[in-house]
Amino acid sequence: MLLRLRVSLPDRPGGLGQVAKALGALGADILQVTVLEREAGRAVDDFTVSWPGPVTASEARERLSAMPGVRVEGVWATKEVPGSAPDYDLLMHVAAEPARGFATLVDALPALCGAEWSLALTLADGAIRHASLAAPAEFFLPEPPPRAATMDSDKRRLMLLPVVAQGLHVVVAREEEGPMFHRAELERAARIVAVVAKLAARAGVTRKPD
The missing domain is CATH 3.30.450.40 (GAF domain)
Structure with a gap:
């Protein structure tokens, strides 16, 4: 299923890669990343991911919240087609x-x-x-x-x-x-x-x- 994940993370080299690695370890395929904000040492990014099998928003949030320094601000289903305009x-x-x-x-x-x-x-x-x-x-x-x-x-x-x-x-x-x-x-x-x-x-x- 397609999910949109809004994640706040430390704005430092390698921070985005760590989140991507963690999502990959959970079985999520990242289709698109949108940077919404970068200020005060943190970044807010939206990830559009394909998650294998059925998963609820609360389950996805629980799995992602274990990442150090990362705050999950929202997880919700999306019908957005990545790469479209x-x-x-x-x-x-x-x-x-x-x-x-x-x-x-x-x-x-x-x-x-x-x-x-x-x-x-x-x-x-x-x-x-x-x-x-x-x-x-x-x-x-x-x-x-x-x-x-x-x-x-x-x-x-x-x-x-x-x-x-x-x-x-x-x-x-x-x-x-x-x-x-x-x-x-x-x-x-x-x-x-x-x-x-x-x-x-x-x-x-x-x-x-x-």
Whole structure:
């Protein structure tokens, strides 16, 4: 099965290699490594791995936490295909059909962000305008933040992305077993949302239903 592992480790020569060696000893095949952060003597990396046989997130966390100096910040299942470029694919689809830009965006964000679901709410009344698969039928956001932000809510990790020009607020959710969205993930998602908004605006797309 495919898993995403978020690991904090000492930022020193050989540190990444030690984690890779430990994962190999556990039978995991590393497919991709993404560096999210390097500061204060530590690095935060996301590993996408193929793990032989069924393994729960808690089992994987327990096995990895035995490594000296390493903190496991999250282990969760992923459908991400390592080496692909889903953000480029998304923008190509939006450019080809900007009238459905935000519906396409909401459908794509869970895979782009290693999340479970996404939806877009209208700023005026909080109604759900677009929703991905697995999104709840109802969702209440009491005080949408004025800028991109992350928060915990009802055992979910949320990424909140306002699109003021379109009168929308995009929400991306990761369930409790996954870590909080990292600021690098938030910045990437915010840039993607901004590009989609620009494409929609240039095409003259306003707040109209699909």
